[in-house]
Each structure stands twice: as C-alpha cells, then as structure tokens.
Amino acid sequence: MTIWFATGNAHKKTELEAILSGLTITIPADAGISDFDPAENGTTFLENALIKARALYNLVKQPVIADDSGLCVDALGGRPGIHSARYGSEGKANLTSTERNALVLKELGDTSQRRARFVCAMVLLFNTDRFWVAQETLEGEILREERGSRGFGYDPILYVPSLGAAVAELSEETKNRISHRGKAGQIIRRIAEQVLD
Numbered sequence: 001m002t003i004w005f006a007t008g009n010a011h012k013k014t015e016l017e018a019i020l021s022g023l024t025i026t027i028p029a030d031a032g033i034s035d036f037d038p039a040e041n042g043t044t045f046l047e048n049a050l051i052k053a054r055a056l057y058n059l060v061k062q063p064v065i066a067d068d069s070g071l072c073v074d075a076l077g078g079r080p081g082i083h084s085a086r087y088g089s090e091g092k093a094n095l096t097s098t099e100r101n102a103l104v105l106k107e108l109g110d111t112s113q114r115r116a117r118f119v120c121a122m123v124l125l126f127n128t129d130r131f132w133v134a135q136e137t138l139e140g141e142i143l144r145e146e147r148g149s150r151g152f153g154y155d156p157i158l159y160v161p162s163l164g165a166a167v168a169e170l171s172e173e174t175k176n177r178i179s180h181r182g183k184a185g186q187i188i189r190r191i192a193e194q195v196l197d
Contacts, residue, residue, distance in 0.1 A: 002026055003192065006052040006066035008036060011152045012181075016065070019176050019185035023192065025065075033059060045069065045082055045121035046133060053125040063127075063196055065188060069120035069181060071154040073104065073142060075113040080104065084154065101146055101157045114142040116158060118167075120180035124188045126195060134187035138167070138180040151175060 002024040005016055010027075017025050028036035038055035042048040045068040053066035070084030080087035080100070088095045088103045095103065108114065118138040125131040138160070146156035148168025155168035160178070167175060176182040 003196065004028075004056055004060055004062055004064040006036070006038075006056040006064050012067070015176065015181060016067075016185060018172060019182050020189050020192075023189070028056065028059075031060075040068065040082070042068075042082070045119055046123070046135065048082060049121045049123045049133075050125075050131070053123045053131065054128070057125050057128065063192075064125045065122065065192075066125065067120055067122040067181065067184065069118060071104070071116060071158065072119055073108070073114075073116040075111050075115075076104070076107055079107075097153050098146070101154060104142065104154070104157060105144065108142055116140055116142050118154070118158060118180040120184045122181070122184040122188050124191055124195075132188065132191045132195075134184040136180045136183035136187075138178060138183075140167070 005013060005025045005027050007013060007027055008029060013025055013027050036056065038051050040048040040051055042051055048068035049066045053064045056064045070081055072078045072081050086094060087100050117140060121133065121135040123131055123133050140158045140160045143157050143159045143166060147166040148156050150170065151168045156166055158167045160167060
C-alpha cells in the first residue's frame with residue numbers, strides 16, 4: 001500500500017517509514033514536486049497538519065498523511081510550539097538544530113522548571129471531507145546541555161526520565177515506540193489499514 005506524506009523533511013520520511021512498516025511512503029520530492037512548501041499559518045499543530053495534508057491532496061488527489069510537531073516548554077509559555085522548525089529565525093536565515101537547541105537552553109537559563117514535551121498532530125486525509133486525526137505527546141524535561149547523537153531537531157535536549165536518557169540517546173526502535181510521532185503514527189496506521197485496504 002502506498003500513501004503520500006506531506007513533508008519535505010527526509011528525516012521525518014525515514015522515521016515514518018519505520019513506524020508504518022508495510023506501507024510505502026512517497027513524499028513530494030520523490031515525484032519531482034520540488035516546490036511543495038505550503039504556508040503553515042495555523043495556530044495549532046492540528047491546523048498546520050491539515051494545511052499540509054490538503055495542499056498535497058490538491059496536487060495528487062490521493063490519500064495523504066501529514067503531521068505537524070514540535071517542542072513545547074512549560075517555562076517558556078509553550079514555546080517553541082508550532083514555530084519549532086523556524087524558532088529564532090524570524091526575519092532571517094533559519095537557525096541550525098544546534099543553534100535552536102542553544103537558544104532554548106539560553107532562554108531557560110538556570111530555572112528548575114524544565115518540564116516539556118514533544119507534540120505531534122497527525123492527519124490521514126482520505127479526501128477533502130473525510131479525515132482522521134491523532135495527537136500524541138512524549139513527556140520529558142529539558143536538559144542543561146545536549147546529549148546523544150541520534151535523531152534530529154530537539155532530540156538532544158529532551159530527557160525522558162522513565163528511560164534515563166535523552167531522546168537523541170535512544171535506539172531508533174525505542175524512539176519509534178515511545179515518541180509522539182510513533183504513538184500518533186500507530187493510531188493512523190490502524191485507521192489506514194482499515195480504510196485504505
């Protein structure tokens with residue numbers, strides 16, 4: 001079974017392929033759609049996921065999965081939140097992941113209030129009027145410095161107390177089982193198997 005995934009992020013494609021093993025994932029770049037970059041101007045993860053799903057569906061007219069995800073830090077009022085991928089880049093070139101991580105750590109400073117979570121809203125859009133949504137989290141705490149070399153994005157600064165490790169220290173298998181995207185993806189996978197078979 002082949003399904004479209006509304007992203008230009010190769011890391012996310014690789015992760016979703018592992019989570020949805022058995023499904024063939026196609027992203028716009030795989031089909032030569034090089035300019036897929038819808039304006040993510042929603043106010044929630046769900047709104048942004050739907051924007052991406054609808055934009056790709058309008059191009060391919062086939063079922064689409066889209067997600068929007070990010071890091072929400074309690075002591076920062078939920079920032080970076082929906083702006084996670086572009087955090088600190090307003091009006092200038094995008095920061096690297098390392099620079100964004102450093103910015104979050106700097107903004108938190110020495111506070112002991114370090115609760116945070118990854119959030120993922122994932123949509124399976126069957127057509128313009130029929131879609132399913134799963135929103136999940138991975139709860140944790142922000143470290144005081146980066147740890148680990150796996151994963152991507154904010155993975156090196158989110159610590160999962162129950163595992164005693166940063167997300168960037170987890171194996172791919174463990175991360176895909178417990179992560180926000182992994183949990184949302186498993187829900188969407190079960191729905192996809194029922195409605196797309």
